[in-house]
Amino acid sequence: MADQIVSYSLGQNLYLNITNRCTNNCLFCIRHTPRGIGYNLWLKYEPSPEEILAAIKEPASYQEIVFCGYGEPLLRLDTVKKIASHLKKKDAKIRINTNGQAGLIYQKNIVSDLKDLVDIICISLNAHSASSYLKICRPVYGEKAYQAVLDFARSCVGQIPRVILSVVDWPGVDVEKCREIARKLGAEFRLRKFSEN
DSSP: OTTSOSEEEETTEEEEOOOOOOSOOOTTOGGGSSSTTSSOOOOSSOOOHHHHHHTOOOGGGSSEEEEOSSSOGGGGHHHHHHHHHHHHTTTOOEEEEEOSOHHHHHTSOOHHHHTTTOSEEEEEOOOSSHHHHHHHHOOTTTTHHHHHHHHHHHHHBTTBSEEEEEEEOOTTOOHHHHHHHHHHHTOEEEEEOOOOO
């Protein structure tokens, strides 16, 4: 594990990089930028739950422990559940950054699996319409992906304490429409700036 980064810190948060696989290939993805975030997050193999836990020192000392690396963390749902369950017993605050396509990945609603384990879920909306999402995020699931993201967000509201829909400030994205979508779903809204670094 010494030759790959499984956990990395930014500010007061610790981030867990558990997979490089993703069901999107977003135009703005940090994986496509020259510098990324300053860490080499490409994994040679997916770390085991034990390896991930070994990479976390003093979980309660962080403001949040965030499942967010170069891939979609919910592709490893069982691992996320195992790690989050362990960390919750140590008073850690857990956040998942996700593309919101878990319903398509597992062909069922998995929000009940996350309830009581996750404090915050940040779902990448990234578009104001299905056609825009298709062009920008290039999902493997095609046109049905956008509706799946909305359905997942709707399912999270009322089950996960904080639900945030995020949007990257990208050409052609109607930010105000996205903000209204979040409001109608009962979620918070976060605008993220694109960085080419």
